[in-house]
Structure formats: C-alpha cells, structure tokens
Amino acid sequence: MLQFAVLNAALFGLVLSLTTCVCELTPVPVTQPCVTALAEDHGSLLRGLWMQHIRDRLRGNAPPPVRVYSKQKLLYCRVGIGFHIQIVQDGSVGGVHTPTEDSVMKVFAMQQGVVGIKGVKSGLYLCMDEEGITRGVEQFSDACLFKENLEANHYTTYSSLSHPGFYLALSNRGELKRGNVVSRNQACTHFLPRDDEL
Template identity: 65%
Template sequence: MIPAGVERSNPAEGFITHQLLYCRVGIGFHLQILMNGSVSGVHEPSEYSLLKVFAMRPGVVGIRGVKSQLYLCMNQEGNAHGMKKFSNECLFKEQIEENHYNTYSSMNHTGFFLALSKRGQLRKGYRVGRNQACTHFLLLKKRELP
C-alpha cells in the first residue's frame, strides 16, 4: 500500500526533484539518509527520506539525500552509509524485477544489495539477495514537502 501524498514515479514525466525509496518489507519503510551518514528506514516520510535518484549511465544510478546532501554509498563490509563526496562506492545498478519493484545493487561490490529489515534497520548488502522482499523498493515522488 502506497502512503497518502505519494505516487509511483514515472520517468516519462521528466526530472522529479523529490523522490522516496519505499521498501515493502514489514510495515513498509522509506529509506532515509541522516546528517551523520547513517541510513535506515522510517515508516512516515520525513525530510531525510527525500532523495534525488539520478542516472549516471543506463541502468546505473546515484542517490543523494535532499536534506543531508550526502550520497548513498556501500562499503566492502556491505554497509550502506552517507558520504559527502561521490565515489565508485556510490554507484548502484537499478534493476526492475518481475514484480515491478526495483532492486539496487552495488556496482563496486558485486552481489551486495540495498536492503532494510522488517524493523526498518539497514541489512548488510552481502546477506540478502534480489528475490527477498527486503531488497524491493518503489521509487515514489513526493507531491509536496512535509
């Protein structure tokens, strides 16, 4: 169920300034990047869950927190975190799965997926796979700022 005030993003409509990455696991969470660089899920959208997802090349994206101004990256331990400077660790392969959800896997660390637990906590990227609900995200657009 998609929360009120948000709708599925449509790339054909052009550039969308504010986006949300909604994970369907548990009660449903929006990915957020906090000022200290920590990454987690929050049930209700917040200013830290507003993101810019931008294409680097076909099928490869970068993700930046609108409020925190930090780029989402994944290190060699499989931990996602926010960084001020964009690097290869901040590149994600965006793949649309059969169920129409997107998965985001690290371009720098093969087989590492962005994932949230059923409690909204970050899961290590190497402990999950593309077929698990914890890795399934919808890219939503926010109609208005909170």
C-alpha cells in the same frame, strides 16, 4: 550526355551514402560538421561524462557527479509494515514508516541502468562498502554507484556496482541490513520509487 548525368547522380548518391555510414560508425566530435553528430547520442554523452568524472578523480579533484535526468523520490521498501529509506546528517541510513525530509532522495542517472542516490536534506551520497555496509558520505565515489533493476514484481532493486551481488536492504523493523547477506529475491531488497509528496 544523359548517360553521363545519370552516372554522375549515381556516384553522388554512393558518396553521400558512404559519408553517412562513416558518420554513423565513426565517433565524431560535436565540433565537426557531420549531420549525424548533431543528433545527440545520450548513451555516448553519459559515457563521456562518466569518463570525465574518472579523469577528475585520478587527478585528485573529484567534483560532484553531473546529475543527468535527476528526480526527487521517496524510496519505499515493502518489507514489514513498509519503510522509506532515509539518510540523516551524521551519515547513518535506515528506514521510517512515515516519510520525513530526510527520506527525500535525488536519484540521478550516471549511465544506462546505473544511478547515484543523494539525500536532499543531508546532502550526502548513498554508498556501500566492501563489507556491505551502506552509509551517507560527502564525497561521491565508485562506491556510490548502484545498478537499478526492475524486477518481475515491478519493484526495483539497487545493487552495488563496485561490489556485485550486494543489495540495498532494510529489515522488518526498518533497520539497515548488510548488502552481502541478502538477495534480490527477498522483500527487504525491493523498493518502490515514489514521487516526493512532502
């Protein structure tokens, strides 16, 4: 009788262990009663939100992206005397030494290491086209996605996800530079996200 009880306990433990492994390895909808599914996987959540955004775009109905982990920042470029990037109402992008309301950006994560940038005052998204020109636009698209990379000098670079090797950059005079004529090693592409102090 004791051996039978021990065998039952061992079998129950094996079944429980297998069930846990299946829950961890199999994508389970949130509605299913799996204990592991209740521990929200942020990576899966962001991928799901991004796929929903793509589906909406294919249907011709692209809402603004879900702002997950969004923060208001000033993006300071260390080139020249130092400039804060800004998006003005007409969509033009440039830099100013002393930050203004047009310099306040909302940086929001779309997936790990990929962000969108929106001017708080202008309401425009920062986008880069196939010619490396950056501008502010009303409609969010793939061109508005940037890879956020922390460099060895602790500055951050923003490269176009749609156009690899194209970087957000300002000149020594604070003017916008084309993203396809600069590299991540140049100071003009190095930004320091600073808390909004305005």
